[in-house]
């Protein structure tokens with residue numbers, strides 16, 4: 001069951017990145033709205049207009 005994601009998340013236009021901590025003390029970013037993990041170097045970059 002997936003939660004409804006905002007349009008900006010579905011289009012990968014904007015995410016609300018929140019800092020999370022892993023069990024081993026690492027840090028990573030995850031969208032607070034859709035749960036997507038932040039990718040430092042995404043292969044598919046959204047064109048900026």
Ligand SMILES: [Zn+2]
Nearest residue numbers: 009015031034
């Ligand atoms: Zn998102």
